[in-house]
Amino acid sequence: xxxxxxxxxxxxxxxxxxxxxxxxxxxxxxxxxxxxxxxxxxxxxxxxxxxxxxxxxxxxxxxxxxxxxxxxxxxxxxxxxxxxxxxxxxxxxxxxxxxxxxxxxxxxxxxxxxxxxxxxxxxxxxxxxxxxxxxxxxxxxxxxxxxxxxxxxxxxxxxxxxxxxxxxxxxxxxxxxxxxxxxxxxxxxxxxxxxxxxxxxxxxxxxxxxxxxxxxxxxxxxxxxxxxxxxxxxxxxxxxxxxxxxxxxxxxxxxxxxxxxxxxxxxxxxxxxxxxxxxxxxxxxxxxxxxxxxxxxxxxxxxxxxxxxxxxxxxxxxxxxxxxxxxxxxxxxxxxxxxx
Numbered sequence: 001x002x003x004x005x006x007x008x009x010x011x012x013x014x015x016x017x018x019x020x021x022x023x024x025x026x027x028x029x030x031x032x033x034x035x036x037x038x039x040x041x042x043x044x045x046x047x048x049x050x051x052x053x054x055x056x057x058x059x060x061x062x063x064x065x066x067x068x069x070x071x072x073x074x075x076x077x078x079x080x081x082x083x084x085x086x087x088x089x090x091x092x093x094x095x096x097x098x099x100x101x102x103x104x105x106x107x108x109x110x111x112x113x114x115x116x117x118x119x120x121x122x123x124x125x126x127x128x129x130x131x132x133x134x135x136x137x138x139x140x141x142x143x144x145x146x147x148x149x150x151x152x153x154x155x156x157x158x159x160x161x162x163x164x165x166x167x168x169x170x171x172x173x174x175x176x177x178x179x180x181x182x183x184x185x186x187x188x189x190x191x192x193x194x195x196x197x198x199x200x201x202x203x204x205x206x207x208x209x210x211x212x213x214x215x216x217x218x219x220x221x222x223x224x225x226x227x228x229x230x231x232x233x234x235x236x237x238x239x240x241x242x243x244x245x246x247x248x249x250x251x252x253x254x255x256x257x258x259x260x261x262x263x264x265x266x267x268x269x270x271x272x273x274x275x276x277x278x279x280x281x282x283x284x285x286x287x288x289x290x291x292x293x294x295x296x297x298x299x300x301x302x303x304x305x306x307x308x309x310x311x312x313x314x315x316x317x318x319x320x321x322x323x324x325x326x327x328x329x330x331x332x333x334x335x336x337x338x339x340x
Contacts, residue, residue, distance in 0.1 A: 004032035005335060006067040008091075010059050010082070011074030012036030013045055015166050016096060019324035020071055021049055027328060030335070037062055038074070064089035068339060069331050072096060073323065087125040092334060094127050094327045101128045101220060108223050110135050111329040112271050113142045117226075118333050127330055131213070132322025133157045133236065133245055134220040136295045139321070140272060140314050141251070143265040145225060148308075149254030152231040155217065158239045158246040159202060160286060163318050164189060172240055190238065199238040211236060244286025245318040250303060251310045259302050262310055266297055271321075276300050284315040292317055293325055 007024065011017045017036070024031055036047050036056045043058035059078070064070060064086045072079045076099040083100070086093045100106040107117035108128045121127050129135070133155075141150060161168040168189045175185045175195035187193055191201065202213035214234040222228045239246075267274050273294040275284040284296030295316040303309025316322060 002030050003335070003340070004030045005069060005339070006033045006035070007031050008035040008037055008062065008064065008067040008070040010037045010070060010072045010078065012047055012056055013038050013042040014073060015162055015169070016073040016319055016323045018047070019319045020073065020328070021047055023320070023324055023328050025050055027332075029328060029331070033066075035062065035067060064091045067091050069094060069334065071324075071327055071331075073327075083124070083126060090125070092121055092125050092127065092339070094129065094330050094334075096129045096323050096327055098131070098216065099128075100124070100126050101130060101216070102223070103128075108220060109330050110138050110224055110326060111333055112139045112269075114224050114226070115330075115333050118330060118338065121334065121338070127334070129323065129327045129330065130220045130224060131216040132163060132316075132318040133159060133213070133247065134217050134224070135322050135326050136245065136314055136316035136318075137217070137247055137249060138221060138224050139269075139295045140249070140266065140297050140312060141221075141225075143269045144251065144253065144257065144262060144310070147261075147265060148257045150230055150251055151254050152233070152252040153221065154233045154250040154252075155235075156248045157202075157213075157217075157234065157236045158241070158248075159213075159236060160239065160241040160243050160245055160318060161189075161194060162243045163202075163245065163322075164238075168194075169242055172242065176240075194238065194240050196240060198240075200235065202236040202238055210234070241286050242290075243317060243319060244289045244315060245322060246286060247312075247314045249312045249314055251312070252306055253308045253310060256308050257310065259300050259310065262312075263300050266300070271295060272297060274298070274300075283313060286315060289315045289317050291320075293320055295321055 037059040045056045046053040073096040076097040079099040105123040107120045171189045213236040217234040218232040276298040283298035299313035
């Protein structure tokens, strides 16, 4: 009989937490007991797991020695607060925040790209999940990187409001309703109106003029590929879409590769779905990606401005591959190879 594991989900009532529960069910993860956890505010609520109601506990007084794996998706400050407690309990934290991504002792993992890094989890009993925009991009870059190398990545992201959490989704929907009825709005989650608008600003501005979201893509891509020579230039934009992040990616490869060769490589890549025909609608959008586990790619073409350039359009459900799904894929490798 397959070994079963006790699982905790910290942030279980949030947008990503709900997807965690859904995916643990649909992927038939070997769960013995599940412990949804939250703050004082959400403790006492119930969530459904395998059609059974489970009461949300309070993370503050939870004994993590009861569980083998704890998924954290409640903000970096919460992950930092509990990290030592989780480690001392002998539990592995799979962290979906930015808290430990840049710690040299903590593996930063996208299983399709660098699952071998999971072996280093024992350093701190933490495995970090990358930023959602990085995760979907590197899945597509990996086969190209292996085939011909990549020297530079220039990426513009078009990121949905669900990346900011449930309050941002509510703000977008509320603003649309108010504006369509000619009523004034007062932005709260974002610095400016998000409905019918674009905001070239995600996370805090850094001294170099980039935002932290943009710099995350630089740091994380280099760490995941274990290649500090990859140059990454990012512009991150928030768009009035509920779910699904899109990216216009322009690569400079070390050796020439044709669009047809890229298309063939990606069609053979697990977790990638090529949707690329040169006709109206022959490309992926956030609507196609929402609720799907695959990373979609289209608009594959050779860059007419660079001799070894390749252009791609990459779309994924940011709550799934960008967060919950990637974390669960990490856990699947962990139990298959390390927690036997």
